[in-house]
């Protein structure tokens with residue numbers, strides 16, 4: 001039985017070398033979800049695929065189904081997002097979001113909303129403060145995967161949560177002072193309001209953010225802890241982001 005080649009719009013989540021002259025790409029198709037695809041010969045200088053199969057690019061790609069891997073036939077770049085590869089800060093945030101998508105969804109699980117969040121994030125990373133953009137993208141991806149942080153009610157006793165309270169990343173949300181246990185970080189109005197705003201960012205008409213450094217740090221810390229308890233293995237990109245933190249500015253740009 002011959003299988004049908006198909007064409008799909010996709011974001012390339014990651015690319016690595018494979019074999020002598022090939023590349024292995026993980027692509028995130030709007031209609032088909034995450035797929036691993038081989039770009040045979042893509043490391044040969046004259047390959048048609050050499051310039052187009054690159055991390056973070058928005059492409060229209062033709063794929064031939066295979067047993068384990070799809071094979072990339074043609075790959076037309078619709079938007080290269082080259083800046084996301086050329087700038088180390090932007091690359092780190094883009095890699096973080098791409099890795100998060102990779103970990104949150106299995107292969108061949110179509111997630112058009114997640115696709116739109118990732119495309120919106122990549123676009124806005126070039127225009128706004130990348131730290132805020134990646135934070136909004138990550139919280140939204142987690143929520144789409146079913147990991148919405150709970151801060152209406154105490155996750156331990158179920159009582160309506162009065163703020164300030166505490167955040168229990170392991171339990172997935174806020175806990176009241178009566179249920180608080182060792183060394184939970186505080187959860188206040190400012191950070192809940194900020195995360196709400198991030199979760200509701202409209203990628204076509206993004207709002208301007210005003211946030212204090214303390215609230216931003218708190219929201220980032222919550223995100224990192226939340227991810228650590230929701231995803232089985234640690235994300236490679238998280239440690240790298242933490243290393244870069246000292247050198248960045250907090251202001252909106």
Ligand SMILES: [Zn+2]
Nearest residue numbers: 154157176179
């Ligand atoms: Zn409680």
